[in-house]
Amino acid sequence: MVMYDFAVRDEAVGSVSITSATQPASLYTVYFNKPDQIDRFIGPSASSQRSFINPVSDNGNSRLDESINTGSRELEVVSIEGPSVVVNGSASQLVLDCVYHLTEFDKASLVVKWYFNRQPYPVYQWIPHNKPQDFGLLKGRVNLDYVVSEDEYSKHRALAILTPTTELSGEYTCWISSFENEDYKRKDVIVYAPASEVSLSYHKPGADRVVVSCRAGRVFPAPDIAIYRSSPAADRRSVLEGARVDSRHFSELGYFNISIELEAFDFELDAETMFECVLTIPDTEYRVQEKILYLPGLAAVTAPVIQLNLHKIEEA
Incomplete structure:
Protein backbone atom coordinates (compact mmCIF):
# COMPACT_ATOMS: atom_id res chain seq x y z
CA MET A 1 0.00 0.00 0.00
CA VAL A 2 1.28 3.42 -0.97
CA MET A 3 0.02 6.46 0.96
CA TYR A 4 -0.39 9.80 -0.82
CA ASP A 5 -1.37 13.16 0.59
CA PHE A 6 -3.28 15.56 -1.60
CA ALA A 7 -3.65 19.28 -1.04
CA VAL A 8 -6.50 21.70 -1.75
CA ARG A 9 -6.47 25.43 -2.18
CA ASP A 10 -8.07 26.08 1.23
CA GLU A 11 -7.12 23.23 3.51
CA ALA A 12 -5.74 19.72 3.64
CA VAL A 13 -8.58 17.26 3.26
CA GLY A 14 -6.97 13.98 4.02
CA SER A 15 -5.14 11.20 2.27
CA VAL A 16 -5.78 8.50 -0.28
CA SER A 17 -4.51 4.93 -0.28
CA ILE A 18 -3.59 3.30 -3.57
CA THR A 19 -3.12 -0.43 -3.96
CA SER A 20 -2.68 -2.44 -7.10
CA ALA A 21 -1.87 -6.11 -7.51
CA THR A 22 -2.10 -6.13 -11.27
CA GLN A 23 -1.09 -2.71 -12.57
CA PRO A 24 2.44 -1.32 -12.76
CA ALA A 25 3.36 0.85 -9.80
CA SER A 26 3.81 3.84 -12.08
CA LEU A 27 0.18 4.08 -13.25
CA TYR A 28 -2.92 4.66 -11.16
CA THR A 29 -6.37 6.19 -11.56
CA VAL A 30 -7.25 8.39 -8.59
CA TYR A 31 -10.74 9.47 -7.49
CA PHE A 32 -11.60 12.60 -5.54
CA ASN A 33 -14.96 13.79 -4.20
CA LYS A 34 -14.29 17.50 -4.63
CA PRO A 35 -12.12 17.97 -7.71
CA ASP A 36 -12.79 21.71 -7.89
CA GLN A 37 -10.75 22.10 -4.70
CA ILE A 38 -7.76 20.10 -5.80
CA ASP A 39 -4.63 22.10 -6.43
CA ARG A 40 -2.10 19.35 -6.95
CA PHE A 41 -1.36 15.77 -6.06
CA ILE A 42 1.66 15.11 -3.86
CA GLY A 43 3.07 11.60 -3.71
CA PRO A 44 5.53 10.10 -1.24
CA SER A 45 8.38 11.85 -2.99
CA ALA A 46 8.81 14.91 -5.15
CA SER A 47 9.08 12.64 -8.21
CA SER A 48 5.33 11.86 -7.86
CA GLN A 49 4.11 15.47 -7.78
CA ARG A 50 1.75 16.35 -10.63
CA SER A 51 -0.73 19.10 -11.48
CA PHE A 52 -4.30 18.08 -12.36
CA ILE A 53 -6.63 19.81 -14.77
CA ASN A 54 -10.05 19.07 -16.27
CA PRO A 55 -11.25 16.21 -14.05
CA VAL A 56 -13.89 13.92 -15.58
CA SER A 57 -17.09 12.75 -13.92
CA ASP A 58 -17.44 9.03 -13.22
CA ASN A 59 -20.34 7.58 -11.18
CA GLY A 60 -20.89 10.76 -9.21
CA ASN A 61 -17.24 11.10 -8.29
CA SER A 62 -14.58 12.93 -10.23
CA ARG A 63 -11.88 10.92 -11.86
CA LEU A 64 -8.47 12.26 -12.70
CA ASP A 65 -6.95 10.12 -15.43
CA GLU A 66 -3.34 11.08 -14.71
CA SER A 67 -0.32 8.83 -14.78
CA ILE A 68 1.38 9.15 -11.41
CA ASN A 69 5.06 8.52 -11.75
CA THR A 70 6.26 6.59 -8.73
CA GLY A 71 9.53 5.42 -10.16
CA SER A 72 9.88 5.98 -13.89
CA ARG A 73 12.49 8.48 -15.02
CA GLU A 74 11.15 11.48 -16.93
CA LEU A 75 14.21 13.71 -16.60
CA GLU A 76 16.74 11.83 -18.70
CA VAL A 77 20.22 12.32 -20.08
CA VAL A 78 19.91 10.93 -23.58
CA SER A 79 23.58 11.10 -24.56
CA ILE A 80 26.85 12.99 -24.29
CA GLU A 81 27.85 14.17 -27.76
CA GLY A 82 31.42 15.10 -28.62
CA PRO A 83 34.78 13.62 -29.55
CA SER A 84 36.26 10.77 -27.54
CA VAL A 85 39.80 11.40 -28.77
CA VAL A 86 41.57 14.76 -29.18
CA VAL A 87 45.19 15.62 -29.97
CA ASN A 88 46.90 17.66 -27.27
CA GLY A 89 46.62 21.39 -27.98
CA SER A 90 45.16 20.87 -31.46
CA ALA A 91 41.65 22.24 -30.83
CA SER A 92 40.61 25.71 -29.72
CA GLN A 93 37.90 24.07 -27.62
CA LEU A 94 36.49 20.65 -26.87
CA VAL A 95 32.69 20.61 -26.66
CA LEU A 96 30.88 17.88 -24.75
CA ASP A 97 27.14 18.33 -25.20
CA CYS A 98 24.84 16.84 -22.58
CA VAL A 99 21.68 16.07 -24.51
CA TYR A 100 18.73 15.56 -22.19
CA HIS A 101 14.95 15.37 -22.06
CA LEU A 102 12.98 17.22 -19.40
CA THR A 103 9.33 17.93 -18.62
CA GLU A 104 7.58 21.15 -17.64
CA PHE A 105 7.76 20.03 -14.01
CA ASP A 106 11.58 19.91 -14.18
CA LYS A 107 12.22 23.35 -15.63
CA ALA A 108 11.74 25.48 -12.51
CA SER A 109 14.35 23.54 -10.52
CA LEU A 110 16.74 22.30 -13.21
CA VAL A 111 20.46 22.13 -12.39
CA VAL A 112 23.16 20.91 -14.80
CA LYS A 113 26.52 19.84 -13.40
CA TRP A 114 29.65 18.29 -14.91
CA TYR A 115 32.08 16.16 -12.90
CA PHE A 116 35.60 14.95 -13.74
CA ASN A 117 36.89 11.48 -12.83
CA ARG A 118 34.04 10.94 -10.33
CA GLN A 119 35.35 13.55 -7.94
CA PRO A 120 32.77 14.74 -5.39
CA TYR A 121 32.80 18.37 -6.52
CA PRO A 122 31.64 19.60 -9.94
CA VAL A 123 33.92 21.34 -12.42
CA TYR A 124 30.98 23.11 -14.08
CA GLN A 125 27.47 24.13 -13.05
CA TRP A 126 24.60 25.85 -14.80
CA ILE A 127 21.17 26.84 -13.50
CA PRO A 128 18.84 28.23 -16.19
CA HIS A 129 18.57 32.03 -16.18
CA ASN A 130 21.96 32.22 -14.44
CA LYS A 131 25.51 32.47 -15.75
CA PRO A 132 27.43 29.16 -15.86
CA GLN A 133 30.24 28.62 -13.35
CA ASP A 134 33.52 26.71 -13.62
CA PHE A 135 35.42 25.21 -10.70
CA GLY A 136 38.52 23.26 -9.72
CA LEU A 137 40.57 21.78 -12.53
CA LEU A 138 38.51 23.63 -15.16
CA LYS A 139 38.53 27.02 -13.46
CA GLY A 140 39.34 29.53 -16.18
CA ARG A 141 39.43 26.79 -18.83
CA VAL A 142 35.77 26.75 -19.89
CA ASN A 143 34.07 28.98 -22.44
CA LEU A 144 31.24 30.21 -20.21
CA ASP A 145 29.67 32.10 -23.10
CA TYR A 146 29.28 29.01 -25.27
CA VAL A 147 25.65 28.42 -26.31
CA VAL A 148 24.62 25.06 -27.73
CA SER A 149 20.91 25.81 -28.07
CA GLU A 150 18.59 28.79 -28.08
CA ASP A 151 16.27 27.02 -25.66
CA GLU A 152 16.43 28.71 -22.25
CA TYR A 153 16.63 25.35 -20.48
CA SER A 154 19.34 23.89 -22.71
CA LYS A 155 21.53 26.76 -23.90
CA HIS A 156 24.47 26.24 -21.49
CA ARG A 157 24.17 22.48 -20.97
CA ALA A 158 27.38 21.79 -22.95
CA LEU A 159 30.87 21.81 -21.46
CA ALA A 160 33.19 23.80 -23.77
CA ILE A 161 36.79 23.24 -22.64
CA LEU A 162 39.32 25.73 -24.00
CA THR A 163 42.46 24.28 -25.63
CA PRO A 164 42.26 20.77 -24.09
CA THR A 165 45.56 19.30 -22.94
CA THR A 166 46.66 15.89 -21.69
CA GLU A 167 45.84 16.44 -18.01
CA LEU A 168 42.19 16.72 -19.01
CA SER A 169 42.07 13.12 -20.19
CA GLY A 170 39.57 11.20 -18.10
CA GLU A 171 35.94 10.43 -17.42
CA TYR A 172 33.35 13.21 -17.66
CA THR A 173 29.94 12.92 -16.01
CA CYS A 174 26.94 15.06 -16.92
CA TRP A 175 24.51 15.08 -13.99
CA ILE A 176 21.14 16.81 -14.22
CA SER A 177 18.59 17.17 -11.46
CA SER A 178 15.34 18.83 -10.47
CA PHE A 179 12.97 18.56 -7.52
CA GLU A 180 11.28 15.86 -9.58
CA ASN A 181 14.15 13.62 -10.62
CA GLU A 182 17.79 13.21 -11.57
CA ASP A 183 19.89 11.37 -14.14
CA TYR A 184 23.45 11.19 -15.44
CA LYS A 185 25.71 9.74 -18.12
CA ARG A 186 29.46 9.34 -18.39
CA LYS A 187 31.93 9.63 -21.25
CA ASP A 188 35.65 8.87 -21.47
CA VAL A 189 37.82 11.40 -23.28
CA ILE A 190 41.45 10.89 -24.28
CA VAL A 191 43.60 13.93 -24.94
CA TYR A 192 46.78 12.39 -26.32
CA ALA A 193 50.20 13.75 -27.16
CA PRO A 194 51.88 12.13 -30.18
CA ALA A 195 55.48 11.07 -29.79
CA SER A 196 57.93 13.86 -30.52
CA GLU A 197 60.19 11.30 -32.18
CA VAL A 198 60.49 7.57 -32.85
CA SER A 199 63.83 6.01 -33.74
CA LEU A 200 64.75 2.45 -34.72
CA SER A 201 68.32 1.13 -34.84
CA TYR A 202 70.39 -2.00 -34.37
CA HIS A 203 73.92 -2.84 -33.29
CA LYS A 204 75.98 -6.03 -33.26
CA PRO A 205 77.53 -6.93 -29.89
CA GLY A 206 79.05 -9.96 -31.60
CA ALA A 207 79.59 -11.33 -35.07
CA ASP A 208 76.72 -13.81 -34.77
CA ARG A 209 73.98 -11.73 -33.15
CA VAL A 210 72.13 -8.42 -33.35
CA VAL A 211 70.39 -6.11 -30.85
CA VAL A 212 67.44 -4.12 -32.23
CA SER A 213 66.30 -1.01 -30.32
CA CYS A 214 63.32 1.29 -30.75
CA ARG A 215 62.66 4.43 -28.72
CA ALA A 216 59.85 6.98 -28.52
CA GLY A 217 59.68 10.14 -26.44
CA ARG A 218 57.19 12.61 -24.98
CA VAL A 219 54.04 10.59 -25.66
CA PHE A 220 50.79 10.48 -23.62
CA PRO A 221 48.98 8.44 -22.39
CA ALA A 222 51.01 5.27 -21.88
CA PRO A 223 51.66 3.79 -25.34
CA ASP A 224 52.17 0.22 -26.54
CA ILE A 225 55.31 -0.72 -28.46
CA ALA A 226 56.36 -3.87 -30.29
CA ILE A 227 59.01 -5.10 -32.71
CA TYR A 228 58.06 -7.28 -35.67
CA ARG A 229 60.18 -9.11 -38.20
CA SER A 230 59.35 -10.02 -41.75
CA SER A 231 61.06 -11.68 -44.66
CA PRO A 232 60.65 -10.24 -48.14
CA ALA A 233 61.18 -13.69 -49.61
CA ALA A 234 58.67 -15.52 -47.39
CA ASP A 235 56.21 -12.61 -47.25
CA ARG A 236 55.42 -13.18 -43.58
CA ARG A 237 55.32 -10.94 -40.50
CA SER A 238 55.48 -11.96 -36.85
CA VAL A 239 56.01 -10.27 -33.51
CA LEU A 240 59.31 -10.98 -31.81
CA GLU A 241 58.89 -12.44 -28.34
CA GLY A 242 61.21 -11.83 -25.40
CA ALA A 243 61.74 -8.12 -26.03
CA ARG A 244 62.53 -5.91 -23.03
CA VAL A 245 60.24 -2.88 -22.69
CA ASP A 246 61.08 0.09 -20.50
CA SER A 247 58.33 2.70 -19.96
CA ARG A 248 58.91 5.75 -17.79
CA HIS A 249 56.23 8.24 -16.74
CA PHE A 250 57.31 11.80 -16.08
CA SER A 251 54.16 12.86 -14.25
CA GLU A 252 55.30 16.42 -13.60
CA LEU A 253 55.86 16.88 -17.33
CA ASP A 270 66.45 -15.00 -42.68
CA ALA A 271 69.14 -13.84 -45.03
CA GLU A 272 67.20 -10.59 -45.32
CA THR A 273 65.16 -9.61 -42.29
CA MET A 274 63.00 -6.51 -42.06
CA PHE A 275 62.60 -5.24 -38.50
CA GLU A 276 59.57 -3.07 -37.84
CA CYS A 277 58.83 -0.97 -34.75
CA VAL A 278 55.17 -0.15 -34.13
CA LEU A 279 54.04 2.44 -31.58
CA THR A 280 50.33 2.80 -30.72
CA ILE A 281 48.17 4.54 -28.13
CA PRO A 282 45.35 2.33 -26.80
CA ASP A 283 41.76 3.33 -27.67
CA THR A 284 42.90 5.69 -30.43
CA GLU A 285 43.88 5.27 -34.06
CA TYR A 286 47.31 6.73 -33.40
CA ARG A 287 49.95 4.50 -34.96
CA VAL A 288 53.60 5.12 -35.90
CA GLN A 289 55.81 2.54 -37.55
CA GLU A 290 59.38 2.45 -38.78
CA LYS A 291 61.27 -0.26 -40.65
CA ILE A 292 64.90 -1.16 -41.01
CA LEU A 293 66.49 -3.90 -43.14
CA TYR A 294 69.01 -6.20 -41.48
CA LEU A 295 71.56 -8.25 -43.38
CA PRO A 296 73.82 -10.49 -41.26
CA GLY A 297 77.35 -9.13 -41.17
CA LEU A 298 76.44 -5.48 -41.81
CA ALA A 299 77.53 -2.73 -39.46
CA ALA A 300 75.15 -0.95 -37.11
CA VAL A 301 72.42 1.13 -38.71
CA THR A 302 69.97 3.71 -37.43
CA ALA A 303 66.70 4.33 -39.19
CA PRO A 304 65.50 7.91 -39.79
CA VAL A 305 63.48 9.59 -37.10
CA ILE A 306 59.71 9.55 -37.55
CA GLN A 307 58.19 13.00 -37.34
CA LEU A 308 54.78 14.01 -36.01
CA ASN A 309 53.07 14.14 -39.41
CA LEU A 310 52.95 10.36 -39.55
CA HIS A 311 50.36 9.89 -36.82
CA LYS A 312 46.66 9.35 -37.37
CA ILE A 313 43.90 11.10 -35.49
CA GLU A 314 40.62 9.50 -34.55
CA GLU A 315 37.55 11.68 -34.89
CA ALA A 316 34.79 10.33 -32.66
Missing part, protein backbone atom coordinates in the same frame (compact mmCIF):
# COMPACT_ATOMS: atom_id res chain seq x y z
CA GLY A 254 52.81 14.92 -18.42
CA TYR A 255 54.37 12.40 -20.81
CA PHE A 256 55.96 8.95 -21.17
CA ASN A 257 59.26 7.84 -22.66
CA ILE A 258 59.28 4.25 -23.88
CA SER A 259 61.84 1.91 -25.40
CA ILE A 260 62.03 -1.70 -26.53
CA GLU A 261 65.12 -3.81 -27.12
CA LEU A 262 65.49 -7.27 -28.58
CA GLU A 263 68.50 -9.54 -29.11
CA ALA A 264 68.48 -12.22 -31.81
CA PHE A 265 71.04 -14.63 -33.25
CA ASP A 266 71.76 -14.51 -36.95
CA PHE A 267 70.97 -18.21 -37.41
CA GLU A 268 67.41 -17.51 -36.21
CA LEU A 269 66.86 -14.92 -38.92
Whole structure:
Protein backbone atom coordinates (compact mmCIF):
# COMPACT_ATOMS: atom_id res chain seq x y z
CA MET A 1 0.00 0.00 0.00
CA VAL A 2 1.28 3.42 -0.97
CA MET A 3 0.02 6.46 0.96
CA TYR A 4 -0.39 9.80 -0.82
CA ASP A 5 -1.37 13.16 0.59
CA PHE A 6 -3.28 15.56 -1.60
CA ALA A 7 -3.65 19.28 -1.04
CA VAL A 8 -6.50 21.70 -1.75
CA ARG A 9 -6.47 25.43 -2.18
CA ASP A 10 -8.07 26.08 1.23
CA GLU A 11 -7.12 23.23 3.51
CA ALA A 12 -5.74 19.72 3.64
CA VAL A 13 -8.58 17.26 3.26
CA GLY A 14 -6.97 13.98 4.02
CA SER A 15 -5.14 11.20 2.27
CA VAL A 16 -5.78 8.50 -0.28
CA SER A 17 -4.51 4.93 -0.28
CA ILE A 18 -3.59 3.30 -3.57
CA THR A 19 -3.12 -0.43 -3.96
CA SER A 20 -2.68 -2.44 -7.10
CA ALA A 21 -1.87 -6.11 -7.51
CA THR A 22 -2.10 -6.13 -11.27
CA GLN A 23 -1.09 -2.71 -12.57
CA PRO A 24 2.44 -1.32 -12.76
CA ALA A 25 3.36 0.85 -9.80
CA SER A 26 3.81 3.84 -12.08
CA LEU A 27 0.18 4.08 -13.25
CA TYR A 28 -2.92 4.66 -11.16
CA THR A 29 -6.37 6.19 -11.56
CA VAL A 30 -7.25 8.39 -8.59
CA TYR A 31 -10.74 9.47 -7.49
CA PHE A 32 -11.60 12.60 -5.54
CA ASN A 33 -14.96 13.79 -4.20
CA LYS A 34 -14.29 17.50 -4.63
CA PRO A 35 -12.12 17.97 -7.71
CA ASP A 36 -12.79 21.71 -7.89
CA GLN A 37 -10.75 22.10 -4.70
CA ILE A 38 -7.76 20.10 -5.80
CA ASP A 39 -4.63 22.10 -6.43
CA ARG A 40 -2.10 19.35 -6.95
CA PHE A 41 -1.36 15.77 -6.06
CA ILE A 42 1.66 15.11 -3.86
CA GLY A 43 3.07 11.60 -3.71
CA PRO A 44 5.53 10.10 -1.24
CA SER A 45 8.38 11.85 -2.99
CA ALA A 46 8.81 14.91 -5.15
CA SER A 47 9.08 12.64 -8.21
CA SER A 48 5.33 11.86 -7.86
CA GLN A 49 4.11 15.47 -7.78
CA ARG A 50 1.75 16.35 -10.63
CA SER A 51 -0.73 19.10 -11.48
CA PHE A 52 -4.30 18.08 -12.36
CA ILE A 53 -6.63 19.81 -14.77
CA ASN A 54 -10.05 19.07 -16.27
CA PRO A 55 -11.25 16.21 -14.05
CA VAL A 56 -13.89 13.92 -15.58
CA SER A 57 -17.09 12.75 -13.92
CA ASP A 58 -17.44 9.03 -13.22
CA ASN A 59 -20.34 7.58 -11.18
CA GLY A 60 -20.89 10.76 -9.21
CA ASN A 61 -17.24 11.10 -8.29
CA SER A 62 -14.58 12.93 -10.23
CA ARG A 63 -11.88 10.92 -11.86
CA LEU A 64 -8.47 12.26 -12.70
CA ASP A 65 -6.95 10.12 -15.43
CA GLU A 66 -3.34 11.08 -14.71
CA SER A 67 -0.32 8.83 -14.78
CA ILE A 68 1.38 9.15 -11.41
CA ASN A 69 5.06 8.52 -11.75
CA THR A 70 6.26 6.59 -8.73
CA GLY A 71 9.53 5.42 -10.16
CA SER A 72 9.88 5.98 -13.89
CA ARG A 73 12.49 8.48 -15.02
CA GLU A 74 11.15 11.48 -16.93
CA LEU A 75 14.21 13.71 -16.60
CA GLU A 76 16.74 11.83 -18.70
CA VAL A 77 20.22 12.32 -20.08
CA VAL A 78 19.91 10.93 -23.58
CA SER A 79 23.58 11.10 -24.56
CA ILE A 80 26.85 12.99 -24.29
CA GLU A 81 27.85 14.17 -27.76
CA GLY A 82 31.42 15.10 -28.62
CA PRO A 83 34.78 13.62 -29.55
CA SER A 84 36.26 10.77 -27.54
CA VAL A 85 39.80 11.40 -28.77
CA VAL A 86 41.57 14.76 -29.18
CA VAL A 87 45.19 15.62 -29.97
CA ASN A 88 46.90 17.66 -27.27
CA GLY A 89 46.62 21.39 -27.98
CA SER A 90 45.16 20.87 -31.46
CA ALA A 91 41.65 22.24 -30.83
CA SER A 92 40.61 25.71 -29.72
CA GLN A 93 37.90 24.07 -27.62
CA LEU A 94 36.49 20.65 -26.87
CA VAL A 95 32.69 20.61 -26.66
CA LEU A 96 30.88 17.88 -24.75
CA ASP A 97 27.14 18.33 -25.20
CA CYS A 98 24.84 16.84 -22.58
CA VAL A 99 21.68 16.07 -24.51
CA TYR A 100 18.73 15.56 -22.19
CA HIS A 101 14.95 15.37 -22.06
CA LEU A 102 12.98 17.22 -19.40
CA THR A 103 9.33 17.93 -18.62
CA GLU A 104 7.58 21.15 -17.64
CA PHE A 105 7.76 20.03 -14.01
CA ASP A 106 11.58 19.91 -14.18
CA LYS A 107 12.22 23.35 -15.63
CA ALA A 108 11.74 25.48 -12.51
CA SER A 109 14.35 23.54 -10.52
CA LEU A 110 16.74 22.30 -13.21
CA VAL A 111 20.46 22.13 -12.39
CA VAL A 112 23.16 20.91 -14.80
CA LYS A 113 26.52 19.84 -13.40
CA TRP A 114 29.65 18.29 -14.91
CA TYR A 115 32.08 16.16 -12.90
CA PHE A 116 35.60 14.95 -13.74
CA ASN A 117 36.89 11.48 -12.83
CA ARG A 118 34.04 10.94 -10.33
CA GLN A 119 35.35 13.55 -7.94
CA PRO A 120 32.77 14.74 -5.39
CA TYR A 121 32.80 18.37 -6.52
CA PRO A 122 31.64 19.60 -9.94
CA VAL A 123 33.92 21.34 -12.42
CA TYR A 124 30.98 23.11 -14.08
CA GLN A 125 27.47 24.13 -13.05
CA TRP A 126 24.60 25.85 -14.80
CA ILE A 127 21.17 26.84 -13.50
CA PRO A 128 18.84 28.23 -16.19
CA HIS A 129 18.57 32.03 -16.18
CA ASN A 130 21.96 32.22 -14.44
CA LYS A 131 25.51 32.47 -15.75
CA PRO A 132 27.43 29.16 -15.86
CA GLN A 133 30.24 28.62 -13.35
CA ASP A 134 33.52 26.71 -13.62
CA PHE A 135 35.42 25.21 -10.70
CA GLY A 136 38.52 23.26 -9.72
CA LEU A 137 40.57 21.78 -12.53
CA LEU A 138 38.51 23.63 -15.16
CA LYS A 139 38.53 27.02 -13.46
CA GLY A 140 39.34 29.53 -16.18
CA ARG A 141 39.43 26.79 -18.83
CA VAL A 142 35.77 26.75 -19.89
CA ASN A 143 34.07 28.98 -22.44
CA LEU A 144 31.24 30.21 -20.21
CA ASP A 145 29.67 32.10 -23.10
CA TYR A 146 29.28 29.01 -25.27
CA VAL A 147 25.65 28.42 -26.31
CA VAL A 148 24.62 25.06 -27.73
CA SER A 149 20.91 25.81 -28.07
CA GLU A 150 18.59 28.79 -28.08
CA ASP A 151 16.27 27.02 -25.66
CA GLU A 152 16.43 28.71 -22.25
CA TYR A 153 16.63 25.35 -20.48
CA SER A 154 19.34 23.89 -22.71
CA LYS A 155 21.53 26.76 -23.90
CA HIS A 156 24.47 26.24 -21.49
CA ARG A 157 24.17 22.48 -20.97
CA ALA A 158 27.38 21.79 -22.95
CA LEU A 159 30.87 21.81 -21.46
CA ALA A 160 33.19 23.80 -23.77
CA ILE A 161 36.79 23.24 -22.64
CA LEU A 162 39.32 25.73 -24.00
CA THR A 163 42.46 24.28 -25.63
CA PRO A 164 42.26 20.77 -24.09
CA THR A 165 45.56 19.30 -22.94
CA THR A 166 46.66 15.89 -21.69
CA GLU A 167 45.84 16.44 -18.01
CA LEU A 168 42.19 16.72 -19.01
CA SER A 169 42.07 13.12 -20.19
CA GLY A 170 39.57 11.20 -18.10
CA GLU A 171 35.94 10.43 -17.42
CA TYR A 172 33.35 13.21 -17.66
CA THR A 173 29.94 12.92 -16.01
CA CYS A 174 26.94 15.06 -16.92
CA TRP A 175 24.51 15.08 -13.99
CA ILE A 176 21.14 16.81 -14.22
CA SER A 177 18.59 17.17 -11.46
CA SER A 178 15.34 18.83 -10.47
CA PHE A 179 12.97 18.56 -7.52
CA GLU A 180 11.28 15.86 -9.58
CA ASN A 181 14.15 13.62 -10.62
CA GLU A 182 17.79 13.21 -11.57
CA ASP A 183 19.89 11.37 -14.14
CA TYR A 184 23.45 11.19 -15.44
CA LYS A 185 25.71 9.74 -18.12
CA ARG A 186 29.46 9.34 -18.39
CA LYS A 187 31.93 9.63 -21.25
CA ASP A 188 35.65 8.87 -21.47
CA VAL A 189 37.82 11.40 -23.28
CA ILE A 190 41.45 10.89 -24.28
CA VAL A 191 43.60 13.93 -24.94
CA TYR A 192 46.78 12.39 -26.32
CA ALA A 193 50.20 13.75 -27.16
CA PRO A 194 51.88 12.13 -30.18
CA ALA A 195 55.48 11.07 -29.79
CA SER A 196 57.93 13.86 -30.52
CA GLU A 197 60.19 11.30 -32.18
CA VAL A 198 60.49 7.57 -32.85
CA SER A 199 63.83 6.01 -33.74
CA LEU A 200 64.75 2.45 -34.72
CA SER A 201 68.32 1.13 -34.84
CA TYR A 202 70.39 -2.00 -34.37
CA HIS A 203 73.92 -2.84 -33.29
CA LYS A 204 75.98 -6.03 -33.26
CA PRO A 205 77.53 -6.93 -29.89
CA GLY A 206 79.05 -9.96 -31.60
CA ALA A 207 79.59 -11.33 -35.07
CA ASP A 208 76.72 -13.81 -34.77
CA ARG A 209 73.98 -11.73 -33.15
CA VAL A 210 72.13 -8.42 -33.35
CA VAL A 211 70.39 -6.11 -30.85
CA VAL A 212 67.44 -4.12 -32.23
CA SER A 213 66.30 -1.01 -30.32
CA CYS A 214 63.32 1.29 -30.75
CA ARG A 215 62.66 4.43 -28.72
CA ALA A 216 59.85 6.98 -28.52
CA GLY A 217 59.68 10.14 -26.44
CA ARG A 218 57.19 12.61 -24.98
CA VAL A 219 54.04 10.59 -25.66
CA PHE A 220 50.79 10.48 -23.62
CA PRO A 221 48.98 8.44 -22.39
CA ALA A 222 51.01 5.27 -21.88
CA PRO A 223 51.66 3.79 -25.34
CA ASP A 224 52.17 0.22 -26.54
CA ILE A 225 55.31 -0.72 -28.46
CA ALA A 226 56.36 -3.87 -30.29
CA ILE A 227 59.01 -5.10 -32.71
CA TYR A 228 58.06 -7.28 -35.67
CA ARG A 229 60.18 -9.11 -38.20
CA SER A 230 59.35 -10.02 -41.75
CA SER A 231 61.06 -11.68 -44.66
CA PRO A 232 60.65 -10.24 -48.14
CA ALA A 233 61.18 -13.69 -49.61
CA ALA A 234 58.67 -15.52 -47.39
CA ASP A 235 56.21 -12.61 -47.25
CA ARG A 236 55.42 -13.18 -43.58
CA ARG A 237 55.32 -10.94 -40.50
CA SER A 238 55.48 -11.96 -36.85
CA VAL A 239 56.01 -10.27 -33.51
CA LEU A 240 59.31 -10.98 -31.81
CA GLU A 241 58.89 -12.44 -28.34
CA GLY A 242 61.21 -11.83 -25.40
CA ALA A 243 61.74 -8.12 -26.03
CA ARG A 244 62.53 -5.91 -23.03
CA VAL A 245 60.24 -2.88 -22.69
CA ASP A 246 61.08 0.09 -20.50
CA SER A 247 58.33 2.70 -19.96
CA ARG A 248 58.91 5.75 -17.79
CA HIS A 249 56.23 8.24 -16.74
CA PHE A 250 57.31 11.80 -16.08
CA SER A 251 54.16 12.86 -14.25
CA GLU A 252 55.30 16.42 -13.60
CA LEU A 253 55.86 16.88 -17.33
CA GLY A 254 52.81 14.92 -18.42
CA TYR A 255 54.37 12.40 -20.81
CA PHE A 256 55.96 8.95 -21.17
CA ASN A 257 59.26 7.84 -22.66
CA ILE A 258 59.28 4.25 -23.88
CA SER A 259 61.84 1.91 -25.40
CA ILE A 260 62.03 -1.70 -26.53
CA GLU A 261 65.12 -3.81 -27.12
CA LEU A 262 65.49 -7.27 -28.58
CA GLU A 263 68.50 -9.54 -29.11
CA ALA A 264 68.48 -12.22 -31.81
CA PHE A 265 71.04 -14.63 -33.25
CA ASP A 266 71.76 -14.51 -36.95
CA PHE A 267 70.97 -18.21 -37.41
CA GLU A 268 67.41 -17.51 -36.21
CA LEU A 269 66.86 -14.92 -38.92
CA ASP A 270 66.45 -15.00 -42.68
CA ALA A 271 69.14 -13.84 -45.03
CA GLU A 272 67.20 -10.59 -45.32
CA THR A 273 65.16 -9.61 -42.29
CA MET A 274 63.00 -6.51 -42.06
CA PHE A 275 62.60 -5.24 -38.50
CA GLU A 276 59.57 -3.07 -37.84
CA CYS A 277 58.83 -0.97 -34.75
CA VAL A 278 55.17 -0.15 -34.13
CA LEU A 279 54.04 2.44 -31.58
CA THR A 280 50.33 2.80 -30.72
CA ILE A 281 48.17 4.54 -28.13
CA PRO A 282 45.35 2.33 -26.80
CA ASP A 283 41.76 3.33 -27.67
CA THR A 284 42.90 5.69 -30.43
CA GLU A 285 43.88 5.27 -34.06
CA TYR A 286 47.31 6.73 -33.40
CA ARG A 287 49.95 4.50 -34.96
CA VAL A 288 53.60 5.12 -35.90
CA GLN A 289 55.81 2.54 -37.55
CA GLU A 290 59.38 2.45 -38.78
CA LYS A 291 61.27 -0.26 -40.65
CA ILE A 292 64.90 -1.16 -41.01
CA LEU A 293 66.49 -3.90 -43.14
CA TYR A 294 69.01 -6.20 -41.48
CA LEU A 295 71.56 -8.25 -43.38
CA PRO A 296 73.82 -10.49 -41.26
CA GLY A 297 77.35 -9.13 -41.17
CA LEU A 298 76.44 -5.48 -41.81
CA ALA A 299 77.53 -2.73 -39.46
CA ALA A 300 75.15 -0.95 -37.11
CA VAL A 301 72.42 1.13 -38.71
CA THR A 302 69.97 3.71 -37.43
CA ALA A 303 66.70 4.33 -39.19
CA PRO A 304 65.50 7.91 -39.79
CA VAL A 305 63.48 9.59 -37.10
CA ILE A 306 59.71 9.55 -37.55
CA GLN A 307 58.19 13.00 -37.34
CA LEU A 308 54.78 14.01 -36.01
CA ASN A 309 53.07 14.14 -39.41
CA LEU A 310 52.95 10.36 -39.55
CA HIS A 311 50.36 9.89 -36.82
CA LYS A 312 46.66 9.35 -37.37
CA ILE A 313 43.90 11.10 -35.49
CA GLU A 314 40.62 9.50 -34.55
CA GLU A 315 37.55 11.68 -34.89
CA ALA A 316 34.79 10.33 -32.66
